[in-house]
Amino acid sequence: MDAYNLDSLNAVQTPEGIEINLRLAGIWPRSVAWMIDTIIRGVIYFVLALVVNQFGKFGTGLLLISIFIMEWFYPVLFEVLNNGVTPGKKSLGLQVVNADGTPIGWSSSMLRNILRTVDFLPLFYGVGLISMLMNDKFQRLGDLAADTLVVYRQQNTSESQIPEAPALHLPPGLNLKEQQAIITFAERSSQLSEERKEELAGILSQLKPAGGSMTADELIRLANGLAGR
Amino acid sequence: MKQSAFENKNEIFWRELESRIFPGSKRKLRSRQLTQLDQHFPEQYRRLCHHLALARSRHYSPVLVNRLEKLVTACHQMFYQRKTHILSSILLYITGGFAQSVRNEIRWVMLSAMLFFGSFLAMLITLQYEPDMVYTVLDGQQIAEMEAMYDPTQDRIGRERQSDTDFQMFGFYIFNNTSIGLRTFASGLLFGVGSVITLLFNGLVIGSVAGYLTFLGYTSSFWSFVAGHSAMELMAIVLSGAAGFKLGFAIISPGRKSRLRSLRDHAREAIYMMYGVALMFFIAAFIEAYWSSITSIAPVIKYTVGILFWILLLLYFVFAGRKRAT
Numbered sequence: 001m002d003a004y005n006l007d008s009l010n011a012v013q014t015p016e017g018i019e020i021n022l023r024l025a026g027i028w029p030r031s032v033a034w035m036i037d038t039i040i041r042g043v044i045y046f047v048l049a050l051v052v053n054q055f056g057k058f059g060t061g062l063l064l065i066s067i068f069i070m071e072w073f074y075p076v077l078f079e080v081l082n083n084g085v086t087p088g089k090k091s092l093g094l095q096v097v098n099a100d101g102t103p104i105g106w107s108s109s110m111l112r113n114i115l116r117t118v119d120f121l122p123l124f125y126g127v128g129l130i131s132m133l134m135n136d137k138f139q140r141l142g143d144l145a146a147d148t149l150v151v152y153r154q155q156n157t158s159e160s161q162i163p164e165a166p167a168l169h170l171p172p173g174l175n176l177k178e179q180q181a182i183i184t185f186a187e188r189s190s191q192l193s194e195e196r197k198e199e200l201a202g203i204l205s206q207l208k209p210a211g212g213s214m215t216a217d218e219l220i221r222l223a224n225g226l227a228g229r
Numbered sequence: 230m231k232q233s234a235f236e237n238k239n240e241i242f243w244r245e246l247e248s249r250i251f252p253g254s255k256r257k258l259r260s261r262q263l264t265q266l267d268q269h270f271p272e273q274y275r276r277l278c279h280h281l282a283l284a285r286s287r288h289y290s291p292v293l294v295n296r297l298e299k300l301v302t303a304c305h306q307m308f309y310q311r312k313t314h315i316l317s318s319i320l321l322y323i324t325g326g327f328a329q330s331v332r333n334e335i336r337w338v339m340l341s342a343m344l345f346f347g348s349f350l351a352m353l354i355t356l357q358y359e360p361d362m363v364y365t366v367l368d369g370q371q372i373a374e375m376e377a378m379y380d381p382t383q384d385r386i387g388r389e390r391q392s393d394t395d396f397q398m399f400g401f402y403i404f405n406n407t408s409i410g411l412r413t414f415a416s417g418l419l420f421g422v423g424s425v426i427t428l429l430f431n432g433l434v435i436g437s438v439a440g441y442l443t444f445l446g447y448t449s450s451f452w453s454f455v456a457g458h459s460a461m462e463l464m465a466i467v468l469s470g471a472a473g474f475k476l477g478f479a480i481i482s483p484g485r486k487s488r489l490r491s492l493r494d495h496a497r498e499a500i501y502m503m504y505g506v507a508l509m510f511f512i513a514a515f516i517e518a519y520w521s522s523i524t525s526i527a528p529v530i531k532y533t534v535g536i537l538f539w540i541l542l543l544l545y546f547v548f549a550g551r552k553r554a555t
Contacts, residue, residue, distance in 0.1 A: 061400030117415035
């Protein structure tokens, strides 16, 4: 069982000879982030329109220039100057990076945002949606051309989310990925329903070299053991 | 080494890095400013990578491995930020880089120019003999507006304007024309079809406006208005189309590369050209709003300036940046 293939993790090799994992963002969080950015822009236009109204035709000119800049370059400015994070992406913990995990630069950002026009066709990101569904990294056409990814940002969650339970010692013969699967299960167990928890526990306990079934609680205790409690 | 010993030995080091890479809500570290990280950062980063590699190969607990992975990923992003000298690169671009990129794409520029100027001239000439053809492109209301705008018996030519209208029109030209240019470029991604359509459409519309007004005899009012910004604006449209064709052709005929690889390489060069195209649209908008609109200047002077712009622009594209390229 290979935990990596089940997940939206994308491994990238760095020049230091180690691998880092980027967690790719799917269609839904990206849509929500886009929606938030669109609303923010809408509010800014509205406020701007109220303000420039005082300045007559000069104001109209100013408004049109602002709309032009915001429509085309709002994402570019944030992505380049704010480490790949627009306000909408920030609220969902997302970030745009180059495919090798390095921060995005001017050219890539311009490209992916100008080509947004094509992704938006024929209506509400029809092309972009098809493109995202058709490749394994959820890239829309702009991402493909600019070689960029939208990933979850690394956040400092040093305190573990594993529920406290008396630790249980690990049976021998589990490799790192399998151990990680147990820990991930324990971390997410608080968000799962009882039935789903038991169902997943049934799959996980097949990992045990000795075979046999384990309950979800036992797995959480195992995770506690792994975490060194 | 036991995991606990490994952790004890390095905990302070990791803590210290974490507190700098993941700043708390209070002290916000501007992550772009690498200078704020001292000269020890590269060494610390490599050490951290080493720790992660050790932790993985020694099968330390996944909790520790995860923690180090997170830290390494964040450090990696900070370490590989690219510092660009934006002012000097803009200067290099304008004094030659842009012209070079246009010369490199001469076949797409030619194709784009043929489609655009071809449809423009075809319409312009046709309307001198068959003026009713104008209704195939423009509707009655548009024609009436256009006639009113350039009627030589009126005082103000072009769009009606007072002094503060100039800025409004400047804003409008930037908003409208540059957006059209960017869209022409982007739609080239659809196998070049989008660029063909936009180029032909714009060629036909501009050609019919010019043709019809010439037929009506509004020659000096119309041509003296458009002369000044014509070079910048029309060439910018042509170059947008050329950049679009580059995208489309990269997919249609990728050569020895994969289609995706070919698209990536060509897109990078195309966007490089589009920076200059956007700049041309801005200059065109400025000329159109502040020079073309002045009616007190004799048409002869306006024609001269217009032709001068064409010559300068063509000279720029032919000669700028040649020395550095060789």
